Each structure stands twice: as C-alpha cells, then as structure tokens.
Amino acid sequence: MAEQRQIRFGILGCATVARNLARAISLAPNATISAVGGSTAEKATAFAAENECPATAKIYGGYDAVLDDPDVDAVYIALPTSLHVRWAVLAAQKKKHVLVEKPAALNVAELDRILAACEASGVQYMDATPWMHHPRTAKMKEFFSDPLRLGQLKSVHCNVSFSLNIHPGEKPDVDAVGALGDAGWHSISAILLTTDYDLPESVTAFPDPEVNEAGVILSCGASLKWQDGRVATFYCSSVADMAMDIFAYGIAGKLRVHDFVIPFAEQSAPFYTLESYRFIEHGVKADFPQDVLMVIEFCNLAGSGSAPEKKWAVISRKTQLVVDAVMASIQKGFETIKVVY
Amino acid sequence: MAEQRQIRFGILGCATVARNLARAISLAPNATISAVGGSTAEKATAFAAENECPATAKIYGGYDAVLDDPDVDAVYIALPTSLHVRWAVLAAQKKKHVLVEKPAALNVAELDRILAACEASGVQYMDATPWMHHPRTAKMKEFFSDPLRLGQLKSVHCNVSFSLNIHPGEKPDVDAVGALGDAGWHSISAILLTTDYDLPESVTAFPDPEVNEAGVILSCGASLKWQDGRVATFYCSSVADMAMDIFAYGIAGKLRVHDFVIPFAEQSAPFYTLESYRFIEHGVKADFPQDVLMVIEFCNLAGSGSAPEKKWAVISRKTQLVVDAVMASIQKGFETIKVVY
Numbered sequence: 172m173a174e175q176r177q178i179r180f181g182i183l184g185c186a187t188v189a190r191n192l193a194r195a196i197s198l199a200p201n202a203t204i205s206a207v208g209g210s211t212a213e214k215a216t217a218f219a220a221e222n223e224c225p226a227t228a229k230i231y232g233g234y235d236a237v238l239d240d241p242d243v244d245a246v247y248i249a250l251p252t253s254l255h256v257r258w259a260v261l262a263a264q265k266k267k268h269v270l271v272e273k274p275a276a277l278n279v280a281e282l283d284r285i286l287a288a289c290e291a292s293g294v295q296y297m298d299a300t301p302w303m304h305h306p307r308t309a310k311m312k313e314f315f316s317d318p319l320r321l322g323q324l325k326s327v328h329c330n331v332s333f334s335l336n337i338h339p340g341e342k343p344d345v346d347a348v349g350a351l352g353d354a355g356w357h358s359i360s361a362i363l364l365t366t367d368y369d370l371p372e373s374v375t376a377f378p379d380p381e382v383n384e385a386g387v388i389l390s391c392g393a394s395l396k397w398q399d400g401r402v403a404t405f406y407c408s409s410v411a412d413m414a415m416d417i418f419a420y421g422i423a424g425k426l427r428v429h430d431f432v433i434p435f436a437e438q439s440a441p442f443y444t445l446e447s448y449r450f451i452e453h454g455v456k457a458d459f460p461q462d463v464l465m466v467i468e469f470c471n472l473a474g475s476g477s478a479p480e481k482k483w484a485v486i487s488r489k490t491q492l493v494v495d496a497v498m499a500s501i502q503k504g505f506e507t508i509k510v511v512y
Numbered sequence: 513m514a515e516q517r518q519i520r521f522g523i524l525g526c527a528t529v530a531r532n533l534a535r536a537i538s539l540a541p542n543a544t545i546s547a548v549g550g551s552t553a554e555k556a557t558a559f560a561a562e563n564e565c566p567a568t569a570k571i572y573g574g575y576d577a578v579l580d581d582p583d584v585d586a587v588y589i590a591l592p593t594s595l596h597v598r599w600a601v602l603a604a605q606k607k608k609h610v611l612v613e614k615p616a617a618l619n620v621a622e623l624d625r626i627l628a629a630c631e632a633s634g635v636q637y638m639d640a641t642p643w644m645h646h647p648r649t650a651k652m653k654e655f656f657s658d659p660l661r662l663g664q665l666k667s668v669h670c671n672v673s674f675s676l677n678i679h680p681g682e683k684p685d686v687d688a689v690g691a692l693g694d695a696g697w698h699s700i701s702a703i704l705l706t707t708d709y710d711l712p713e714s715v716t717a718f719p720d721p722e723v724n725e726a727g728v729i730l731s732c733g734a735s736l737k738w739q740d741g742r743v744a745t746f747y748c749s750s751v752a753d754m755a756m757d758i759f760a761y762g763i764a765g766k767l768r769v770h771d772f773v774i775p776f777a778e779q780s781a782p783f784y785t786l787e788s789y790r791f792i793e794h795g796v797k798a799d800f801p802q803d804v805l806m807v808i809e810f811c812n813l814a815g816s817g818s819a820p821e822k823k824w825a826v827i828s829r830k831t832q833l834v835v836d837a838v839m840a841s842i843q844k845g846f847e848t849i850k851v852v853y
Binding site for chain 2: 322325326328330332334373375377378379381390392394396400402404406408410411412414416418420421422423424425445505507
C-alpha cells in the first residue's frame, strides 16, 4: 500500500456550519487546512483567526482562487445549498476532491451534475454527515441487518429537531429547503440506514408543514412506504426542543437511539435494543469525534491512489431523492410521490 | 356521602380478552362477579371454572338472561365488536351500567346509540382501556399540560404492536377493524392524551396498510394534524415485536414511555422526560394492577348514587371518531379526512 499523504483542504464559505469542520480537519492526522475562501478576504481572515486555522493557510476573498491553488487537494463546501452545484462542479473539474455540506444540492438533477463532474475527474465525493462515520452507526446497521435480532423490519420513526430560533419573518435561506434539508436530511439518512439503502416505493408528506412568513419550512414530516409493507415516518423541525431519535421496530426486536446526529458523549455513544426478549444497552466507543472520523475517512479515500469510493455518492443521491420526493409531495398538495432511482 | 355498595357484574362473552377483567373484578374490593353469560352454558361454565369466578356466580347460556337478572348491576361486554351496540343498548335499557371492550363500537354512529341508551337510563358508561386508569397516565398528563415542562406540543409518535400470530388466511374477526381497533385504539387514545383530548382537524392514513388474505388489517398507521401545526403519527401492528411507545416532543421538553399499554412492572411504572435540559426518570407507583384500578373507578362511579360521569363517554367517542377517520381514509384511497365532533 502506498504511503498515505496528508490531504490539504480549501474551505469554501465561512458560515457558522464550517466551524466544526475546520476543527475536525485540524484534528484529523491525515488532513490540514491550506486555504480559506470567503465572500470577502476580511471574512476569510476573521474565520481563519477565530477557528485557529494554521498560520500557513492562504486567505482568499472569493472561491475561484481556492480552486486554482495547486496546494489544495480537496474542498469542503459550506456555501448556501443553491451554490453547491456551481462550486462543487468547478472544484471537481479542477481535480479537487469534494466534501460538501448537506443538503448536497437543491435537487437530484443538480446533485447528478456534481457526481458526474467528480466521476469524470476521478475525485472523491462525500457529503458531510458526520454521524454516518461514528462506529455506533455501523453497529446499529449490524443490528438492522440481522434476521435473528431485529428480524424483518416493520416500521421506523425518526424525529430530529433543533431550536434554531428562526424569527417568524426572517429572510429565507436562498435555497428555501429549510428544516427538510437539515433535520430532514438526517432523518431520511437514518431511515435509509435501517433499510440498508433500499429506497421506498413512495413518499407522502404530512399535510400543512409549518412555514415562516417567508415560506421557509420550519417543521414537516412524511410517511414512506415499501412494497413489502414496511412503513417509515419522520418529523423534522427547527422550532422544537432538541430531538435526535430513531425508533426501529422489527418482527423479532427493536432499536432506539436518542442522540444519533450528535452523540451526547463523544467517547462512547449508546443505543438500546430489545432482542430475544432482553433489553440491551450497547455503548460504542470512538477514538475521535465523529466529524474527525469523517474527515479521516474522506482523506483516506482521497489519498488512496485508487479509484474513488462510490458508496458515499450512492447514499447521498438516495437521500437527496427522498428529500426531493417529500418536497414534491408538499408542493403537489401532499400527493403520494413515487421514488425512482 | 352514601355508603358504597359492591357492584355485581355480569360478564357477557367468554373470549380470551375477558380473562383479565374477570381477575380484575375479583380483585377489586368494590366489585364481584355475579353472572357469566356465554354463547352456550358449557362455555360459560368452563370460563367460570378456569377464571376462578365465585361459586355463587350464575351461569347462563345466552346474554338476555344476564340482563334480566336482578342481581346484576353492571355488565362487562367482551363480545365481538359488531355485537357491542346490540348488547350495550339492551343492557343500558335494563338499567345495567356498561363497561365495554375496545374498540367501543364498529363506528361512532353505533357508539352514539350506546351512549344515548346509557344517558337515557342514567347508567355509567366506560370503555375498557385499563392504562388510562394507571396513576402514571395522570402524571404524564400533568407533564403534557405544563407549559414550563413540555411547552407547546409539536409532534407525537405512538407505536403499538403485539405479535398475535394471526395466520395469513385466517377468518376475519366479524368486525374486521383488525389491529386498528386494538393496537390502533391504544395509539389514538395516547395521542389524544397528549393533546388533552383536543381532536385533530384531519387524519390521513398511510398508503397500503398490511392486510391478511381475508382483508383484516394487520398493520396500519396515519398522520393526524391540528390547525396550530401539531402533528401526530402512529403505527399499529399485530404482526411486529411488542411495542407500546409514546414519544411526545414539545418546544421546551419531551417525553417517552415504552410500556404505556401494560406496564412491565405492575407496582411501579416509569416514564422519561427531558425538561429544563435534564433527563428525568419518573417512577409511578400503583396500589393495584391497572385493570383493577379501572374496575374500582367504574364501580365507584356506578355505585355513587350521583349522575353518571360523562368524561369516559367523551374520551371514548373522540377515540372512536379518530378510528373512524383512519378507516375512512384507508377506504377512500388515503384521502385526508376531516374530523368533526
């Protein structure tokens, strides 16, 4: 195996969401921040200082210069969702690996342009959903897949909410996906984890999602169904008390977890099962915080010298397809929308 | 206050479901079994023997004789749902108090005939939903109602399932309400508890409930919505591993309970809240098993000499209205159905 090199990141966008990833890149042994691009050089300078980026990191007022920098191997895109397609495609065309904030894109058509550009350039793609990289997630997936433990899956419910204190009349995010693109993205990812990424046959949004005066979704939900009778529901909100719950019910057992998005304790994260008539608490240890684990994995793939790992693109695309179906159902008066890969 | 007398029960129907209540009536200090009516005298005799009914209990092959017995003050109706309206109305007309198994009736029109007959005769009505009488339920209701603890309710999910081992081709229950009338009744009752019996504006069933070859519902679910944006969902099944879960999410806190239908431990039953950023386990003690508490309360009301307590009729009717709306939504291709009291 070739000796692994350190992946040099350019950060695109200085929004609050980028703070955690800047820390994670700093902590990951196979990653470093080599450039920060903001909408202005002042913003990029302030971001680099506040987030303890290395003194060697180059500061750019604008994003093109980051992509033209030969000392940048990969970009982390923390721009508003509506800008993802433009900058992710450009980054891929310039042979930069792409780690993009969720939601990956405004819709699957845009995401497909990103994925095609990554494929054409042979660069790694991943969306930034850190909990997918916590070892607890793999342990839960083992439970979901075991016919002797969960058995055949019957139903799943996910509830993800964060109190973002969005004011009623607040200017909408340019992409207007709202809570569906964040808390909803997590919920849908979790549901797909329980089905081993078997897509639902159809999606039906719950009537009348909560929106603010600008029309941005504050809370919404949907039911998903599979041909074999499995049912999943989720509710996501940016105006309720914090919740990060998965409840999965099978014929043989069930699972619950209450902090799947961000573990309450970074070192050991629990989940709870009922299997063979016994209640079991499973604690799963992690060597690094989950966002660091994500960066490590991304950099391992980007620096491997092998062809890119497609798994993350497939998961991202399936998640986006369901997000799109929920949005379509909302826009079409809560009609049932078929999901086609 | 008048001295309370012991209420003398006639049991109508010797189905398995009646066993628990026979035990509960025996254990309740203000109740006794004075008659058992089965479809045949043999069945009633066997039931009385197997369930340790008092030797003084009269055995009837048929139900009319129970209603004509002057030593019967109240009936517990454990007959198939489709027979409830006939026998509950007759019982009320003969001045017997009415405790009826759930679902209370095939639909709210039938239930209204039962309630009208009870009202006309001045007898007590109650449906047999024992967990409503566990002191834990009152404690949870306090939490739901407290603006400093749960705050404004945002969403609720209930999942109730029992593995009944119904065979695929099994003959349908005469009423064909299936899992919706049992696990679904519990789910809907629990949702209404969280809203202090504020009915939803509308109900939308999830597409394609699971049915057996005879068309009986094995699993189904629905979303319920209120004008102020509250959302509730439930999933109920008779073919999944046991689940008896309520998850309620508010702006200030949340609640979960995993055994609300039948507490795992009869003496002390827990529920869990997050309030003021603290996780709290609440254990609620009960002096009697919850079905005994239900019988005690029913008999207290029946024997009080005062006018009947209407609260239980109102709760029963609201639950039935939502059951009916879910059924209507299923029958009309998962259309959204308005709920009108």
